[in-house]
Amino acid sequence: MLHASQSSPNRLIDMKNVGVRRAGRWLVRGIDLCVNAGEIVTLIGPNGSGKSTTARAALGVLKPDEGSVSRKADLKVGYVPQKLAIDWTLPLNVERLMTLTENHPAGKIDEALEAVGISHLKRAEVQHLSGGEFQRALLARAIIRKPDLLVLDEPVQGVDFTGQVALYRLIKDIRDKTGCGILLISHDLHVVMADTDTVVCLNGHVCCRGTPQSVASSAEYLKLFGTRAAETLALYSHHHDHTHLPDGRVKFADGTIAETCSDQDHDHVESGTHSH
Numbered sequence: 001m002l003h004a005s006q007s008s009p010n011r012l013i014d015m016k017n018v019g020v021r022r023a024g025r026w027l028v029r030g031i032d033l034c035v036n037a038g039e040i041v042t043l044i045g046p047n048g049s050g051k052s053t054t055a056r057a058a059l060g061v062l063k064p065d066e067g068s069v070s071r072k073a074d075l076k077v078g079y080v081p082q083k084l085a086i087d088w089t090l091p092l093n094v095e096r097l098m099t100l101t102e103n104h105p106a107g108k109i110d111e112a113l114e115a116v117g118i119s120h121l122k123r124a125e126v127q128h129l130s131g132g133e134f135q136r137a138l139l140a141r142a143i144i145r146k147p148d149l150l151v152l153d154e155p156v157q158g159v160d161f162t163g164q165v166a167l168y169r170l171i172k173d174i175r176d177k178t179g180c181g182i183l184l185i186s187h188d189l190h191v192v193m194a195d196t197d198t199v200v201c202l203n204g205h206v207c208c209r210g211t212p213q214s215v216a217s218s219a220e221y222l223k224l225f226g227t228r229a230a231e232t233l234a235l236y237s238h239h240h241d242h243t244h245l246p247d248g249r250v251k252f253a254d255g256t257i258a259e260t261c262s263d264q265d266h267d268h269v270e271s272g273t274h275s276h
């Protein structure tokens with residue numbers, strides 16, 4: 001079910017008990033998730049855990065088979081997908097990348113490239129960009145329409161650690177300047193940006209959620225990456241104590257089996273460092 005949200009005026013997306021079933025199995029189920037204006041929500045989880053499926057259901061690109069998705073009326077979304085279908089045999093410069101699917105006035109393109117710090121690469125071939133520059137170009141493309149919500153599917157992929165810190169800082173700056181909400185997807189289970197308001201860990205269902213823990217206290221981390229990095233990134237550590245059986249049931253570390261991971265009286269903590 002998809003309908004316009006009438007709840008909080010700041011609420012951009014509200015998913016309730018969403019399940020997506022394809023080819024006879026639930027890709028995700030029981031997803032409760034909301035994103036408000038000015039809020040950064042990070043979805044983490046291993047490969048295949050349903051992060052992209054959840055984001056696509058949130059956007060309405062995928063129709064949920066159960067549960068409901070509410071979206072703010074006339075929600076403007078900027079989406080950076082995980083993969084881009086580009087024919088790399090054809091020449092394509094950054095300026096052209098910005099107008100591949102929609103035309104924009106030159107001034108708007110300059111503004112967007114400026115905002116992500118790659119004005120000097122306007123005429124550069126996309127193929128020659130570094131991982132970080134390419135992600136910035138994709139971000140420029142996503143923010144050009146001044147969206148209410150930015151959905152970023154693995155925006156730091158192919159970027160080295162220092163570059164990731166810089167990109168996370170840029171994403172936070174965009175949020176601060178525009179007040180948009182951000183739904184960020186990462187397959188990195190350990191490192192998320194400290195400015196994330198909520199981290200939601202998926203594994204076909206919501207395993208746990210909470211605020212990221214700062215690593216600023218770790219002397220080793222500070223020594224390696226400096227205080228600036230420690231301010232930007234944080235560890236959100238948690239341990240899964242259950243596995244999902246092929247039939248959908250859940251096996252806990254103590255050997256007991258249940259229908260879902262919440263069927264047992266296991267320790268589900270809503271924030272911070274925890275195990276469940």
Ligand SMILES: Nc1ncnc2c1ncn2[C@@H]1O[C@H](COP(=O)(O)OP(=O)(O)OP(=O)(O)O)[C@@H](O)[C@H]1O
Pocket residue numbers: 022023027045046047048049050051052053054082187
């Ligand atoms: N249309 C579909 N039909 C059948 N299975 C699908 C379909 N789309 C996705 N899947 C499966 O659903 C699961 C979740 O996929 P999804 O892309 O959401 O995971 P993800 O957490 O984003 O993974 P990754 O980190 O690898 O990108 C995967 O096992 C995938 O193969």
